[in-house]
Amino acid sequence: MSIKAILFDHDGTLVDSEPEHFRIWRKVLSGYGVDLSEQQYRDHYAGVPSRANAVDMVSRFSIEAEPDSLVREKVLAMSDFISRTSFPLMPGARETVRRFHALGLQLAIVTGSGQEVVTATTRTHSLLSLFATVVSGDDVQRNKPHPEGYLLAMQRLGLSAKECLAVEDTEAGLNAAAEAGIDCLVVPNDMSMHHDFSRAREKFARMDEVGEWVERRLL
Template identity: 40%
Template sequence: MSKERPLSVQSVITPATTLILFDHDGTLVDSEAVHYTLWQTLLGRYGITLSESLHNDMLVGMPVAQNAIDVTRHFSLPANPTDIAAQKHQLTREYLKDRAFPLIEDARIAIERCHQAGYQLGIVTGGSQLSVEQTLTHHKLREYISLTVSVEDVEQSKPHPESYLKALAMASVSAANAVAVEDTMHGMKAAVAAGISCVVIPTAQSASHDFSAAQATYSSLTQWLDKEMTA
């Protein structure tokens, strides 16, 4: 994890803020290690060994469709990206059949704090709606989240801004009234391109990403909220 590294003297949350949009994978749920294992399983079918460093550099934070294109090209796989993506989606569905990804340690407390402070909360993800639904159901978070945007809801997922623009439209607020919380460079780029101030909480998988366009970077959700919100 990176140390606290605010990139702006201004707070990310301002008096104008009414909406906080959380990324899902890596921000609220600890899913990247699972995705790495699933990609290892899939690529193992083709005799390919996926290193953790390559996974982190090439796959983390991007939607499965783009992941499939990248691994097919990188490893010269004897399959088309559509088939690779379908296999990965199937492995993910099997994992999520009767469970959810585990929550990041302080995710529940962070969501409760933001909700109690009166902010509208949403989830904007490049992952699947199934994954988000399992999180909301199994971790009993549905009462706090008023909107979700997943990969199925847009034509172009992160790092394109469409998912964040859709969330703003759903909430009927402007970008100036919103804050995004991300863990990867790709998600940060999507939020910033939509005009939304972005705070980044890097994970071990995304620690090497370039977060220079973020308004602030912290080591945890709690550290961020302790800095910007009263207890």
């Protein structure tokens, strides 16, 4: 394989953030008389950018508010959370990132989350120096499952789709990578294990399996 770069998703792939996203969305919706269940979050909202979630929530639950109002509440709650702490890394994430970096691969993060969320992760876990670039939701007009984030990452790295691999945990992320022409490896989590991953190059149970798979094809 002529792989030169690994492009990681952030939420649910590098960090275990979905439980906190669910908690915050549940709190936001409670203000509108909606009791969001974990199953509803799993089925409709896990791994989906905030504005797309808000648009669906307003329609699904007949909320008398603009989607942008829900997004603002979500962003404020998330900013408060990351001002005090950061998301924990997913099992094997740190080791896999360092493993790829040691192999001389360029690394990037491509996420629908805002820049401040990603910065909290890379700062807290001392990972910033390992990534060549970060494409956040603040950098694009169209978020996942649109491929814009991945296309921008490739442009910044100066690489083609055939020289990159993506690592994702959700159907929306997989589709974004696939639409950009990038082979995608998926590591589902508890919130996304029911998603359709038929477009994935390979599917793994753990992040360390991703590292082993890539290294076997590079050596």
